[in-house]
Amino acid sequence: MSEQAQTATNDAESTSEKLVELAKRRGYFFQSSGAYGGVGGFYTFGPQGASLKGNVEDAWRDRFAVAEGNMEIDAPTIMPEPVFEASGHLDGFDDMLVECDECGESHRADHVVEDNTEYEDAESLPIPEVEEVIAEHQLVCPSCGAGLAGQAVETFNLMFATNIGPGDSDPGYLRPETAQGIFVEFPRLKEYARNQLPFGVTQIGRAYRNEISPRRSIIRTREFTQAELEYFVDPETDEPDLESVADVDVTLYPASEQNKDDGDEIRTTIGDAVEEGVISSPWVAYFLGVAKPWYDAVGVDMDRFRFRQHLSGERAHYAADCWDAESEIDGNWIEMAGFAYRSDYDLSKHAEHSGDRFTVFKQYDEPKTVERATVDPDMSYLGPEFGGDAQAVVEELEDLAARDRAAFDGDVVEIELEDDTHDIPVEKTGFAVEEQTEAGEHITPHVVEPSFGVDRLVYTVLHHAYREDEVDGEERTYLELDPEVAPTFVGVFPLQNDDELEAEAQEIVADLRAEGLSVTYDDSGNIGRRYRRQDEVGTPFCVTVDYETIEDKETTVTVRERDTTDQTRLPVDDLVEALAEIREGDLEFEEL
Structure with a gap:
């Protein structure tokens, strides 16, 4: 490692150490159960962190559920063992x-x-x-x-095991991902979607993985929050609106580049990446195009952000292709989200294990007349011949007729049953080819999954927002959080402990809260210290009520902006509306 790179890494590590200390001191996050020595991999989000996390979740919900027209559910965090037998988690997680x-x-x-x-x-x-x-x-x-x-x-x-019920209880597991809570409810969810593809189902909730060595604060924990979208599509006909994201600029790190000795990231657009085959799945490309500007909006530094394609050896067993959204932290890249094309793996597995129907009926534009091979076996022959296996023979004959009708061309048809081969007279199978008129067919949808790790995103947003500068000869630490996600939007201060100033300040607090803005009131210490406290937790604006407020004919207050520390006077009558417009992105501070 070069001296310059080593210095950069040390600086990054120093930033992380400072951030973790700030997070604990200012109520963003800290290790849980500290009174009992703490427990690895579990963190509590304090007042600031819970608010920031909630704002990030709301922003995700607005973009990936509301704006995309998708449903949202809230499934249990404990599920019975058969769910994870079907999903493959018992054997492969x-x-x-x-x-x-x-x-x-x-x-x-x-x-x-x-x-x-x-x-x-x-x-x-x-x-x-x-x-x-x-x-x-x-x-x-x-x-x-x-x-x-x-x-x-x-x-x-990695799954946490538990028992469901007393006595001879049923085994269960804390879910390692929120996705299975969506997949197992598909037979009912498709009804809510009126059996019309495509449709999406979102969920924001806790997941649990018994990590061997949790580390790096909330980057790798044993309990965490996921925000997932399972988007169900007809692979034959449904196509994404690629045109809407074609011009989104992205930094990609495809597997082909990772496998080169001198491979490097590619800077391109979503449209070009699909056209050139860098991203093979148009659906994955679409959601990458949706996600990138959203990450930018919530405060991820785009100079420290990329999409990396999974190598073949790390790709999940169900994924035809997968890309991770990654952010640079401490000189390393960490995964914040995965975008996978899961094909029909999940629904097919749950159909196989549960016996329920995980398909959607696809109506034809016009009824079709098709030839179908059928069997109507002579049970008076199969019963004595195969005993308790007779029904299994029927199922084998039905399956064979559907996939290879030529097998019935001779006098006997050959089937396999429990590794044994049996010859059955064709005349005893009732084989026939019939014309049938069908109005549609049952298809198993394919699934596209954008899966976001909320905790890692919160850490990234804080790390990328961490700043140090000097104001009036004093060192200052502040978090340059986007107003959309900042835990507190505005701090309100009376300049001094004065009954009249405090009454006016409290009235302003009430008006701002009535508008739905998050507000903190602080009358402790000198005004400079109060500004520094709010800067350090990332509050974008501060309003100070001073003697000009109560003495001038036009009641005004001082509004201060966090990043530049610039201040302006604003009439109290205009304050609520102005700050609300800034919060919605319709007005800039410089325009006040």
Whole structure:
């Protein structure tokens, strides 16, 4: 690493340390259960953090639910075991664990590799290769420094197990993602959508993953909030409105570039990326185009933002393609969201395991006459011949007739049942090809999934907003938060502890709150200290009630802007309307 790069990394680490300290001191976030020593991977969002997080969630809901015309649900966080058998989480939702033989601490093996070698994506490597890398580089335990070479790397399922009900209770799990709560309710949700594709269902809620080594404050935790959209489409006919996002500028890091020794990011537009095949799925491209300006609007630094395509080894089993939204933090890139084309995997699996119908009936423009191969087996033959397996034979014959009617051309038809082959006389199958008139067909929709990590986004917004400067010869720390997401929009202060000033200030507070603006009132300390407190928590504007307010013929107050510290006088009668317009983006402070 060059000296310049090392300095940049150290500066970034210093910023993160300062941010975490600020977050704890000013009520953004802090480790939970501190009175009992704290517990790794669990964080409490304080008054400022809960408000910022709520504003981010509201902004996401406005863009991805309301503006897109999608539904929103709120499903339970605990679900029964069969749900996760169907989804594949019981068998495939694992991380790589390596345990130190010296101190007994467990670590994510891929993180140990990434933190100490040139590998940037060790998660995509097979376990034997990870073990080889640990041995080759003589990697050591991050806790005690003992060597990890020769220690077995094992899979560790990340789900939290629980029991549902007393006594002989049913096993269940805390959901590792909010998506399954949408998929399992599809048979009912499609009715709410009047069985018309495409339609989308959103959910904002908690998810749980028993991380091996949670770290970096709220970037990697065991309980976190997701904002997910599952968008159900007909893969044959439904197309996104790419024209609406075609001109969105994006920075892409496709797999083809990651696999090169000298690969680099690509700066292009959504339209060009689709046309040139850089993004293969138009639906994924559409949601990347929607997400990028939204990230910009909530305060992510676009110079430290990109979309990275998953390599084949790290792509989830259900995903035909997947891109992550990433932000640069501490000199590293962290995932904030994933945009996956999940095809029909989820609905097909739940249909298979539940026996319910996870399809939508697609009405034809005009009825069609089609040929259908059918069977009507002679059960007086199959019953004595196959006993309890007779129904399984019927199902095999039905399946074979649907996919390969030529198999019935001879005198006997061959089927497989429990690894045994059986010959059945065709005349006993009742095989026939009939013309049928059909008004439509049942199709299994494909799913496009933008999945956002809210906690990581909150951290990114705070990190990218962190500023230090000097005002009137004093050092100042402030958060340059966008007014749309700032926890508090305006602080109101009486200049001094004076009954008349305080009464006027409290009246202004009431008027601003009645307009729906988030307001804090502060009469403690000198006015400079109060400004600094609000700057440090990111409050965009402060209103000061002074003696001019109560003495002049026209009642005015001082309005101060956080970033520039510029001030202006504004009539009290115009204050509420002006600040409301600024909050909505219809007015700039400079225009006051």
